[in-house]
Amino acid sequence: xxxxxxxxxxxxxxxxxxxxxxxxxxxxxxxxxxxxxxxxxxxxxxxxxxxxxxxxxxxxxxxxxxxxxxxxxxxxxxxxxxxxxxxxxxxxxxxxxxxxxxxxxxxxxxxxxxxxxxxxxxxxxxxxxxxxxxxxxxxxxxxxxxxxxxxxxxxxxxxxxxxxxxxxxxxxxxxxxxxxxxxxxxxxxxxxxxxxxxxxxxxxxxxxxxxxxx
Amino acid sequence: xxxxxxxxxxxxxxxxxxxxxxxxxxxxxxxxxxxxxxxxxxxxxxxxxxxxxxxxxxxxxxxxxxxxxxxxxxxxxxxxxxxxxxxxxxxxxxxxxxxxxxxxxxxxxxxxxxxxxxxxxxxxxxxxxxxxxxxxxxxxxxxxxxxxxxxxxxxxxxxxxxxxxxxxxxxxxxxxxxxxxxxxxxxxxxxxxxxxxxxxxxxxxxxxxxxxx
Numbered sequence: 065x066x067x068x069x070x071x072x073x074x075x076x077x078x079x080x081x082x083x084x085x086x087x088x089x090x091x092x093x094x095x096x097x098x099x100x101x102x103x104x105x106x107x108x109x110x111x112x113x114x115x116x117x118x119x120x121x122x123x124x125x126x127x128x129x130x131x132x133x134x135x136x137x138x139x140x141x142x143x144x145x146x147x148x149x150x151x152x153x154x155x156x157x158x159x160x161x162x163x164x165x166x167x168x169x170x171x172x173x174x175x176x177x178x179x180x181x182x183x184x185x186x187x188x189x190x191x192x193x194x195x196x197x198x199x200x201x202x203x204x205x206x207x208x209x210x211x212x213x214x215x216x217x218x219x220x221x222x223x224x225x226x227x228x229x230x231x232x233x234x235x236x237x238x239x240x241x242x243x244x245x246x247x248x249x250x251x252x253x254x255x256x257x258x259x260x261x262x263x264x265x266x267x268x269x270x271x272x273x274x275x276x277x278x
Numbered sequence: 279x280x281x282x283x284x285x286x287x288x289x290x291x292x293x294x295x296x297x298x299x300x301x302x303x304x305x306x307x308x309x310x311x312x313x314x315x316x317x318x319x320x321x322x323x324x325x326x327x328x329x330x331x332x333x334x335x336x337x338x339x340x341x342x343x344x345x346x347x348x349x350x351x352x353x354x355x356x357x358x359x360x361x362x363x364x365x366x367x368x369x370x371x372x373x374x375x376x377x378x379x380x381x382x383x384x385x386x387x388x389x390x391x392x393x394x395x396x397x398x399x400x401x402x403x404x405x406x407x408x409x410x411x412x413x414x415x416x417x418x419x420x421x422x423x424x425x426x427x428x429x430x431x432x433x434x435x436x437x438x439x440x441x442x443x444x445x446x447x448x449x450x451x452x453x454x455x456x457x458x459x460x461x462x463x464x465x466x467x468x469x470x471x472x473x474x475x476x477x478x479x480x481x482x483x484x485x486x487x488x489x490x491x
């Protein structure tokens with residue numbers, strides 16, 4: 065288990081397509097619900113507690129057991145009511161696998177799995193633990209939209225990174241909870257959702273002018 | 279089989295990137311190339327707009343290619359990232375075109391309008407064209423930058439406007455030669471040459487050379 069390998073997998077510079085996705089933030093910014101660093105704090109805490117927890121649990125489970133990849137993938141479909149978000153998750157899974165396969169051999173996960181399944185499969189291929197896969201997932205759940213916030217709102221990047229540093233312990237805690245449940249049956253894994261983000265994603269997908277793919 | 283294994287040279291389309299500053303005429307050039315080459319070559323286009331499908335819509339409205347031959351990639355405020363640092367969405371688009379349409383001869387990838395430093399990754403394209411226009415001033419080639427300096431073909435567009443904006447084409451030609459060494463530069467006026475003849479000829483040469491192996 066190489067710490068440097070984990071940093072590679074979690075690095076925002078990994079060419080895995082993430083830069084084009086705002087994790088639902090663009091729709092909320094346009095609706096006027098997120099305007100400041102304080103608003104972003106609330107958005108990211110909510111993200112960690114819902115989508116972040118689900119992603120971390122599924123990444124940890126996929127890392128722990130390759131025989132469950134198909135079931136986990138179906139479990140994420142069931143937890144993602146918005147078709148636009150299902151598409152976005154699979155597009156990011158595909159892009160992540162493209163980058164990951166250039167680094168480590170991964171077989172049997174298919175072409176376009178949901179992003180957390182791709183992340184877990186790659187973490188396993190890289191020799192990482194389910195707990196590390198969960199940390200990478202939780203970290204990605206907040207650093208992606210934080211970067212999008214800097215671009216969408218022109219927020220001070222130092223204040224945004226100060227916020228991410230304050231959220232790091234919560235990120236670790238969520239990842240621990242997620243990893244501790246990685247052996248649960250798929251139906252018992254976390255299923256927290258954010259209906260406003262689901263609605264926002266469907267609305268966003270119809271816009272003629274948007275900066276982010278989701 | 280690895281579903282992301284890169285296709286080997288001969289079995290996939292030639293990929294030509296078209297970059298350049300905002301308003302230099304990239305989309306008009308793509309439309310002209312579609313008109314000039316669409317009947318001879320199996321052709322598809324990927325567009326990278328900064329925020330919308332405007333460029334893809336322009337190509338559709340002008341009827342230069344059917345919708346199934348055009349894909350738009352969204353770039354999250356970072357057009358240069360999508361063509362250089364993280365090329366995954368563009369590679370996915372190219373692969374989707376090739377799998378839905380069958381074998382292609384040529385895929386044109388149009389970048390979002392950016393600045394003089396924007397260039398394509400060699401992991402995405404085989405050859406790249408950089409488009410500047412005379413209305414940006416005749417100093418642009420002298421300023422250089424990776425686009426002007428390293429592109430496989432430099433297109434200096436809108437030459438019909440040169441007298442109106444006081445741009446001296448001979449200065450641009452001299453500076454481009456100084457910056458680019460042996461790399462080719464062509465002057466173009468899409469208002470007068472709707473088929474972008476020198477650029478279309480350059481691409482025909484690439485496709486023929488590739489077919490000859």
